[in-house]
Amino acid sequence: MKKELINIIEQGMLGILNNEQLAKLHGVLERSFAMFAESYKETQHSNDELLKLFLSAKQVEGCSERSLKYYRTTLSKMNEKINKSVRQVETNDIRTYISNYENESNAGKVTLDNIRRIISSFFSWLEDENYIVKSPARRIHKIRVGQTVKNVYSDEDLELMRNSCNNSRDLAIVDILSSTGIRVGELVNLNINDVDFEKRECIVLGKGNKQRKVYFDARTKIHLYQYITTRNDKCEALFVSLNNPHNRLSIRGIEIILQKVGADLKSTEVYPHKFRRTLATKAIDKGMPIEQVQILLGHSQIDTTLRYAMVNQNNVKASHHKYIG
The missing domain is CATH 1.10.12 (Lyase 2-enoyl-coa Hydratase; Chain  A, domain 2)
Known part of the structure; x- marks a missing residue:
């Protein structure tokens, strides 16, 4: 040249x-x-060095360790497969990589779009920081994901779960998840001091290290208080293991508890995130403004809230008769 x-x-x-x-x-x-x-x-940096700089920037922005790990794994796999300096990567390289990934791993559209989004974020950052002239991911558009109706827990499901709980801790977990709609990661980080029983509210640390208030009902207050008063450990965590040394429960620990609680529910699988979607759906169904549901769930974008909530079809039919005829 x-x-x-x-x-x-x-x-x-x-x-x-x-x-x-x-x-x-x-x-x-x-x-x-x-x-x-x-x-x-x-002045050149290797792909690994640029990836480390990108992850540092994301960490400063408030990304969780879980998200950072997902970014690192996704981008490392891309670099390994494309096997080029990121400065030489072209649009077709990325398209081919995503296409091959779909064929080799049989990944769904949601997973593929998450990969596309992360790659796009990485190259946009490289462009903003003047490591490259123009992002090759600009012309790779959002991958269309088919809309699927995701079920929520019925009142009967929730009562069956409560009846399946054989200790006050598990009962309090079911109640607080169904009452507040908090993320499981927020739940495991809660401390006893974060709970205000008088006001029936607690402060959680959400994504991006943003704090927000969430609220719980009277039943949750009673069951949560009963659980705390039975404890004789000195751990500050709100939810701990039943056996010594009574350590703070992990996300996986909550998932295992809920699987056991939901073992008798043959019609549905019990997992933490479904409580969140159930709360959003019920709130919108009962007339809560979508902007308030957004604040309650801690979403930065209202589109995310809309994707969480599945409006009851019977209510849609009733509204059609009321407003259209």
């Missing part, structure tokens, strides 16, 4: 410079290109 550029410049100057001047120009161009190449080399 260097020789071709020097040759093009010299050809363009043939009618203007004599042989001696052309020779001097050639020397200047050779030295200039050599200096530029050395300077360019010194």
Whole structure:
């Protein structure tokens, strides 16, 4: 490439410079290109270095360790498969990678769009930080995901779960999840001091290290208080293991508890996130403004709230009769 550029410049100057001047120009161009190449080399970062810088930026923005791990794994796999410097990656490289990933792993559209979103975020950051001129992911559009109706827990489901609980802790977990709609990650980080029983509210630390208030009903207050008063440990966590040394429950620990609680529910699977979607659906069904549901759930975008809530079809039919006829 260097020789071709020097040759093009010299050809363009043939009618203007004599042989001696052309020779001097050639020397200047050779030295200039050599200096530029050395300077360019010194300022380069490897793919791994750029990935570390990107993850550091995301950490400063407030991304959780779980999200950072997902970013790291996704981008490392991309770099390994494409096997190019990120400065040389082209749009078709990314398209081919995503297409091959779909074929090899049989991944769903949601997973593929998550991968596309992370790759796009990485290259947009590289562009913003002037590591590349233009993001090759710009022309890769959002992958369409088919709308599926996701069921929520019925009142009967929730009562069966409560009846299946054989200790006050599990009962309090079911109640607080169904009453507040908090994320399971927020639940395990709660401390006893975060709960205000008088006001029936607690402060949770959500995504991006943002604090917000969530509220619980009278039944949750009673069951939560009963659970706390039976404890004789000194752990500050709101929910702990039943056996010594009574450590704070992990996300996986909550999931296992709920699987056992829901073992008798043959019609549905019990997992933490479904409580959140159930709360959103019930709130909107009963007339709570979507903006308030958004605040309650701690969503930064209202579109996310709308995706969580599945409006009751019977209510849609009733509203049609009421407003349209």
